[in-house]
Amino acid sequence: MPTHQAVWKQMNTINKTMLGLCILLFFHTARATPLTDSQQDFRELYRQLVEINTTLSSGSCTEAAEAMAAHLRSAGIPEKDIHVIVPADLPRQGNLVASIPGNSTDTGALLLLAHIDVVEAKPEDWERDPFTLVEEDGYFYGRGTADDKGMAAIFVDVLMRMKASGYRPERTVKLALTCGEETPNTFNGVRYLLQNHRDLVDADFALNEGGRGILDSDGRPLYNGVQAGEKTYQDYRLEIRNPGGHSSRPVPDNAIYRLAAALSRIADYSFPVEFNATTRSYFKRMSALSDGQTAADLLAILADPPAPDALARITDDPSFNAMLHTTCVATMLDAGHAPNALPQRAAANVNCRIFPGHTQEEIRQTLEGIVGDPDISVGFVDPPESTAPPPPLTPEILGPVEAVSRQMWPDVPVLPFMVAGGTDGRFLTPAGIPTYGVSGIFSDPATINKHGLNERIGVQALYQGREFLDRLVKLYAGDGS
Numbered sequence: 001m002p003t004h005q006a007v008w009k010q011m012n013t014i015n016k017t018m019l020g021l022c023i024l025l026f027f028h029t030a031r032a033t034p035l036t037d038s039q040q041d042f043r044e045l046y047r048q049l050v051e052i053n054t055t056l057s058s059g060s061c062t063e064a065a066e067a068m069a070a071h072l073r074s075a076g077i078p079e080k081d082i083h084v085i086v087p088a089d090l091p092r093q094g095n096l097v098a099s100i101p102g103n104s105t106d107t108g109a110l111l112l113l114a115h116i117d118v119v120e121a122k123p124e125d126w127e128r129d130p131f132t133l134v135e136e137d138g139y140f141y142g143r144g145t146a147d148d149k150g151m152a153a154i155f156v157d158v159l160m161r162m163k164a165s166g167y168r169p170e171r172t173v174k175l176a177l178t179c180g181e182e183t184p185n186t187f188n189g190v191r192y193l194l195q196n197h198r199d200l201v202d203a204d205f206a207l208n209e210g211g212r213g214i215l216d217s218d219g220r221p222l223y224n225g226v227q228a229g230e231k232t233y234q235d236y237r238l239e240i241r242n243p244g245g246h247s248s249r250p251v252p253d254n255a256i257y258r259l260a261a262a263l264s265r266i267a268d269y270s271f272p273v274e275f276n277a278t279t280r281s282y283f284k285r286m287s288a289l290s291d292g293q294t295a296a297d298l299l300a301i302l303a304d305p306p307a308p309d310a311l312a313r314i315t316d317d318p319s320f321n322a323m324l325h326t327t328c329v330a331t332m333l334d335a336g337h338a339p340n341a342l343p344q345r346a347a348a349n350v351n352c353r354i355f356p357g358h359t360q361e362e363i364r365q366t367l368e369g370i371v372g373d374p375d376i377s378v379g380f381v382d383p384p385e386s387t388a389p390p391p392p393l394t395p396e397i398l399g400p401v402e403a404v405s406r407q408m409w410p411d412v413p414v415l416p417f418m419v420a421g422g423t424d425g426r427f428l429t430p431a432g433i434p435t436y437g438v439s440g441i442f443s444d445p446a447t448i449n450k451h452g453l454n455e456r457i458g459v460q461a462l463y464q465g466r467e468f469l470d471r472l473v474k475l476y477a478g479d480g481s
């Protein structure tokens, strides 16, 4: 005879299963629904953008920027508000900036930022041509489908729809489609625009890539993630020199051994765990979404001091670990000059992702201390960029995200997080334009394969992200009519 509690538990499981099925059905049956005219137009714009090769080696961002500018013109956005900006010495690294002026003179602009360049894609390695938009089994395949031409196409479409419907925003809505996000050492569009056309991109805040909705392993939406802040990227070069000699007469002092020993000490070192408002909120809300030991551990690490056992289990997960502290890892080695000679030089690249609030110089000194060998120099590979604390998730920022998310996915929480990788927010936020990653595009992080082979994005997830961002931009921009 089942107890009341057992029956209730069973009912609860059934309800949860039913809810799960409904959501699954929603995500899957929606696929069969014919596209509206407006979705069809958007799909065509997206196809065109994905199919323009914008890799550094053989593509052209300028061609993509011109193509998107033509769409804005056709929607009736006046020429004076559309700018294709091409650096004089880099004819293929073009950028597009456009705007729809707001009615209010005392509210700052909202900037919609997306990059249109993509990571290299060798067609011979791909199952499908990377520069043809292929729709298959509910996914769009192609280089840039997810990173970042989905958002770029959505933002162009948002401006076009705003113009077509005669929507007058209160705030000016600006769009920047930039080149060079993936290859910032050659050129970075955001940095370039900030230096040369600050007025065109100036804004109270910006929406960018970096945020995403997460599906669980059954394809159900787990949470809608909003990215606020990122770790600082810095490469360090460790180098030791030695007189060397003939390898038939080894001596104890060997550059490779000393560098290897220093790298082992770095491998053994763990930077102190720390939190900020974004990550505290992330771990707290993540605990509510988890169960069993993980749920308990995620709360226990927030205690002061964090519970050591819980911390050990949580840092086993590379994604959680990355959000808990600065990490430094050896990524490249370069040593010796001949197989039959004692090494005269040994060097390593150590890549650090620095927790916000620490300078690159502070971490350099920490590395020197860990290395503990006065003959090994620790230097910057590139000069440090300016940094900023994570942009604050004020109610003015988070409120509209939560409101639209509730409309579209009533039971799915909004979850703030910080990224360990980098986005163009690292240029905008320190320049005084707080930048947030939000997309409403749901994906299973295991299969989206950004930067990798057969990059893809869910077809319905993209259409829903389009709807989400359209509503969100209007909420932020306000109705000025």
Ligand SMILES: [Zn+2]
Pocket (backbone or CB within 6 Å): 115, 147, 148, 181, 209
């Ligand atoms: Zn990207």
